[in-house]
Amino acid sequence: MTHPEATEITPKVDLPGWPDTKTGQKKDTLTGRRTAIGEWLAESSLFTISLISILALGLIMLFLLMEGSPTFSFVSIRDFVLGHFWYPTDEPPDFGILPLITGSVSVTLISSLIAVPSGVMTAIYLSEIAPPRVAEILKPAIELLASLPSVVIGFFGMVAVAPVMHEVFNIPTGLNLFTASIMLAFMSIPTICTISEDALRSVPITYREASLALGATPFETISKVTVPAALSGITTAIILGMSRAIGETMVVLMVAGGAAMIPESIFDPIRPMPASIAAEMGEAPFRGDHYHALFATGITLFLFTILFNVLAMSASRRFRLKG
Amino acid sequence: MTFSLPKNIVSGKRGTAQKIWFTLFRLAAGINVLALFAVIAFIISRGISAISWEFLSEMPRNSMTEGGILPCIIGTICLALGALSVAFPVGVGTAIYLNEYASQGKVVGVIRFAIANLAGVPSVVFGLFGLAFFCTVLNLGVSLVSGALTLGIMSLPVIIGASEEALKAVPNTYREASLGLGASKWQTICRVVVPSALPGILTGSILALGRAAGETAPIMFTGAVFFTPDLPSSVFDEVMALPYHIYVLATAGTHIGETRHLQYGTALVLIALVLGMNLFAIIIRSRLRNRSRV
Numbered sequence: 257m258t259h260p261e262a263t264e265i266t267p268k269v270d271l272p273g274w275p276d277t278k279t280g281q282k283k284d285t286l287t288g289r290r291t292a293i294g295e296w297l298a299e300s301s302l303f304t305i306s307l308i309s310i311l312a313l314g315l316i317m318l319f320l321l322m323e324g325s326p327t328f329s330f331v332s333i334r335d336f337v338l339g340h341f342w343y344p345t346d347e348p349p350d351f352g353i354l355p356l357i358t359g360s361v362s363v364t365l366i367s368s369l370i371a372v373p374s375g376v377m378t379a380i381y382l383s384e385i386a387p388p389r390v391a392e393i394l395k396p397a398i399e400l401l402a403s404l405p406s407v408v409i410g411f412f413g414m415v416a417v418a419p420v421m422h423e424v425f426n427i428p429t430g431l432n433l434f435t436a437s438i439m440l441a442f443m444s445i446p447t448i449c450t451i452s453e454d455a456l457r458s459v460p461i462t463y464r465e466a467s468l469a470l471g472a473t474p475f476e477t478i479s480k481v482t483v484p485a486a487l488s489g490i491t492t493a494i495i496l497g498m499s500r501a502i503g504e505t506m507v508v509l510m511v512a513g514g515a516a517m518i519p520e521s522i523f524d525p526i527r528p529m530p531a532s533i534a535a536e537m538g539e540a541p542f543r544g545d546h547y548h549a550l551f552a553t554g555i556t557l558f559l560f561t562i563l564f565n566v567l568a569m570s571a572s573r574r575f576r577l578k579g
Numbered sequence: 580m581t582f583s584l585p586k587n588i589v590s591g592k593r594g595t596a597q598k599i600w601f602t603l604f605r606l607a608a609g610i611n612v613l614a615l616f617a618v619i620a621f622i623i624s625r626g627i628s629a630i631s632w633e634f635l636s637e638m639p640r641n642s643m644t645e646g647g648i649l650p651c652i653i654g655t656i657c658l659a660l661g662a663l664s665v666a667f668p669v670g671v672g673t674a675i676y677l678n679e680y681a682s683q684g685k686v687v688g689v690i691r692f693a694i695a696n697l698a699g700v701p702s703v704v705f706g707l708f709g710l711a712f713f714c715t716v717l718n719l720g721v722s723l724v725s726g727a728l729t730l731g732i733m734s735l736p737v738i739i740g741a742s743e744e745a746l747k748a749v750p751n752t753y754r755e756a757s758l759g760l761g762a763s764k765w766q767t768i769c770r771v772v773v774p775s776a777l778p779g780i781l782t783g784s785i786l787a788l789g790r791a792a793g794e795t796a797p798i799m800f801t802g803a804v805f806f807t808p809d810l811p812s813s814v815f816d817e818v819m820a821l822p823y824h825i826y827v828l829a830t831a832g833t834h835i836g837e838t839r840h841l842q843y844g845t846a847l848v849l850i851a852l853v854l855g856m857n858l859f860a861i862i863i864r865s866r867l868r869n870r871s872r873v
Contacts, residue, residue, distance in 0.1 A: 271754055273764040275682040298765040299680050305672035306681075306690050309739070312732050313693040316700060319711040377607035385604055394612055396861045401615040403786070403857040405793025406702075407822040408846050411829055412618050415839075442614050449611070473589045475597035496699070503701025505796035506822075510830060530703040530796070537710070537800050554707045558700065565699040569692075 320558060323543075324551035327351065336552060342516040342527075344536065344546040351549045353556065355516045359433075359526035360557070362519055363512060364502045366437035367444060371501070372494055374441070375448030379493075382449070383456040384478050395453075402446030410510035413439035418511065427523045429513060434522045436512035443504055444497035451496060455489020456482060492572040499564035503557065505530035529557045619854070622846050629844025639806070648845055650810055654723075654818030655852070657811060658802060659792040661727025662734055667784055669731075670738030671773075674780075677739075678746040679768055698736035702796040705733045709801035724814040726802015733797055734787040741783020745776040778867055782860045789856035793849065795822040805831075821849040 270276055273295075327336060331351045339352015378398065382391050417439065418430030459482050467477040483490070513525020514535065527535075533550050540546040589597055637647030673690070681687040709729030719725045749772050757767040773780075795803075803823040811818050828842045829835065 271751065271758060273758075274679065274754070295763060295765050298768075299676075302672050302676035302680060305669055306676040308669050309673060309690055309697060309735060310693040312735065313697050313700075315712060316697075316704065316708045319708050319716075320704070323707070323711045374607045374611060377604045378611050381604040381608040385601060386608070392865070394608060396858075396865070397612045397615055399861055400854060400857055401611060403789055403793070403853060404615070404618060405795070405822055405849055405853055407793070407795045407825050408622065408850055409618065411825055411842065411846055412621060414829060415842075416621055442611075445611055473593050473597050475600050476593065479600075499699050503699070503704070505701065505703040506826065510826070530701055533703050533707065534796055534799055537707070551707055551711070554704050558704050561699045561701055561704075562696060565696050569695060 317558075320551060320555050324548060324555045327545070327548040327552040330545055331549070336549075337556070340518065342532070344540070344549060349545065351545070353529070353532075353549075353553055355518050356527055356529045356532050356553060357556065358518045359508075359512070359516075360502055360528040360530070360560070363433055363436050363440060363508060363526060363528050364498055366433065366522065367440035367501050368494070368498050370438060370441035371444045371448055371497055375445040375493070375497060376452050376490060378445070378449045379452035379456060379490075380478060380483070383453045384474075384482060398446050398449050401442065402450070406443060406504060406506040407510075409439055409443060410507040413507065413511040425523060429525060431511055431513040432523045432525045433512065433519050436508050436526070436528075437522075439507045439511050440501050440504055443507060444501045447500050448493045448497035451493035452486070452490045455486040455493065458489070459485045488571050492568045495564050495568040495571060499561050499568070502528075502564070503530060503561050505534050509534050529553050533557075619850065622843060622850055625840075626843035626845075626847030629840045630847060634844055635848070638808075648821070648824060648841075648848065650807060650819040651821045651824045651845065652848065652852075653810055654803065654820045655792050655822070655849075657723055657818060658726050658730060658798060658820055659788050661723060661814070662730035662791040663784060663788050665728055665731030666734040666738050666787060670735050670784075670787075671742050671780060673735075673739050674742030674746055675768060675773065678743050679764075679772065694736050694739055697732070698740075700733075702733065702794055703799075705729050705797040706800050708732075709797060714801055719815065721800070721802060721804065721817050722815045723802055723811055723818050726798040726818065726820075727814075729797045729801045730791040730794060733794065734791050737787040737790060738784055741786065742776070742780045745779025745783065746772065748779060749775045778863065782864045782867070785856050785860040785863075789853045789860070792856070793822055793853045795820075795826055798823060821845055821852070825849065 331339070336351055336353060337357070338354055339350065340354055341350040341352050342355050343350040382394060382398075386394065413435055414431070418435050420430070421427065421432070421435050422430035463481050463485055464477050467481040468474070472480065508526075508528045509531040512528060512531055514527050514531065515525040516527040516532065517524070519526050533553055536546065537550055540550055634647045635652065636649055638649055640646035673694075677687065677690065681690075706729065709725055713719050713725040713728050714721060717725075719728075753771050753775060754767055757771040758764075762770070798820055802818055803820040804817040805819075805823075805827055807817055807819055809816075825842055825845050828838050828845065
């Protein structure tokens with residue numbers, strides 16, 4: 257997320273020693289042996305440091321695979337992913353994570369039904385309609401919403417929202433798919449809103465001026481010019497918001513009800529993948545079958561988020577080409 | 580460079596449509612801000628009665644149904660600072676490399692891909708990784724250092740992003756002037772570029788610190804425990820932490836009802852800590868942005 261003003265402040269002038277502004281390729285202009293060695297040392301140590309991110313991601317994948325793959329010695333991949341029963345502590349145990357996957361997918365989809373309209377509309381308000389002063393107050397509020405610890409949102413959902421749901425809808429428990437989706441929506445709204453707003457703001461003002469000059473109303477300008485022009489950025493925002501929702505742990509752990517079954521109504525309790533991992537890892541015997549199965553669940557969850565990220569990246573690449 | 584839509588009133592069908600939609604946009608923004616205040620107000624109103632000096636400065640007593648939360652506060656601060664001390668040097672170093680040195684190429688592409696994906700890894704997966712790598716392979720066990728390292732890796736993308744933004748905002752004229760005076764590239768970066776980007780880098784780091792302090796899932800299996808009788812004396816000790824404490828009291832205890840006030844109190848301390856840090860960083864950042872606009 258680059259600050260929109262940043263590119264304007266920095267005029268693009270080629271500097272000796274920095275990569276070329278047009279080609280991005282390096283030009284070497286340093287002379288003198290002592291400086292050259294010092295400079296080389298600085299650059300290569302910084303390069304080494306920046307490889308740590310790759311190392312970290314690589315190690316995460318490696319250890320997930322190492323600890324998760326033994327699962328498939330006692331249950332086939334097919335039975336693991338498509339099995340309907342998750343009873344890891346029974347005798348004999350059942351390791352089918354389909355209820356967990358459907359739990360995760362359903363809570364993510366329902367929460368995005370709430371978060372997407374709400375987040376995108378807030379972004380439109382902040383970028384297109386709100387007077388600058390109002391936007392300056394509201395934007396930090398949205399950022400603070402993002403910074404609320406997930407455990408606090410989960411706690412709030414448990415003690416404040418769930419009892420209300422229980423009363424209003426007259427259901428056996430307020431801890432269910434619907435309540436979890438609402439709470440989760442408020443975790444992904446800031447992501448969706450902030451990135452959408454950046455995308456909307458990067459639409460050139462001339463587009464809006466041209467539309468207004470042709471006689472379109474402000475709303476027509478927003479709906480037919482500004483939003484379509486920012487659409488791939490908004491798409492990125494939505495995908496990243498959903499990625500955040502599917503990986504979010506504490507909210508679904510505390511609010512979703514925890515029943516590992518395929519939901520039939522939106523008031524059914526569910527047990528999404530992160531909740532299952534977080535709740536059971538403490539009790540699973542070290543390097544036992546259950547332990548490995550939880551790591552394999554982690555792999556599944558990780559694959560979902562990687563998929564979301566790759567989609568988001570390709571959407572934003574299209575966005576950059578357009579802008 | 581401000582632009583605002585014309586304020587003139589549109590009449591007829593198109594005007595009505597506009598009115599309805601604009602009201603919806605305002606409503607959406609209103610609801611989101613309201614949600615923030617609802618959560619904060621609820622926690623404050625329920626939690627304020629639990630807050631006392633004893634609550635903040637004493638050890639828990641009577642299997643955590645009475646007493647204070649001092650070990651949780653200390654544990655959370657240690658974990659967050661530990662995470663920052665890992666993530667800050669690596670994050671800033673990476674940002675300097677990416678912004679000042681990196682030419683477009685395959686390796687840089689892979690680094691950026693890794694950072695973007697690291698940012699998307701679910702927090703509970705970081706917890707699994709920490710358990711398998713730091714606790715087991717590096718044999719650090721469930722300890723402050725394992726938890727801090729796990730949180731550190733999680734905060735890495737946040738710090739890299741914020742630092743890169745800050746470095747990008749340093750005008751190129753600064754670099755030109757420094758080079759023009761005969762400084763080398765490394766000298767320019769050390770004495771000119773990084774110092775002028777420092778406020779932005781620090782702001783981003785405070786945000787990362789706040790995020791690390793509020794996370795639960797990564798420390799559940801790596802650093803935090805239900806209860807320890809003593810304060811941590813070394814980095815290899817297990818710690819108690821505010822977010823985990825809330826979770827345990829609210830879901831796993833045998834006295835969920837009786838410890839409600841302690842739960843509200845702990846939640847209040849946690850949001851005061853996290854929102855305080857965030858508010859501080861947001862205010863500093865908006866000041867910086869206003870200054871750079873002039």
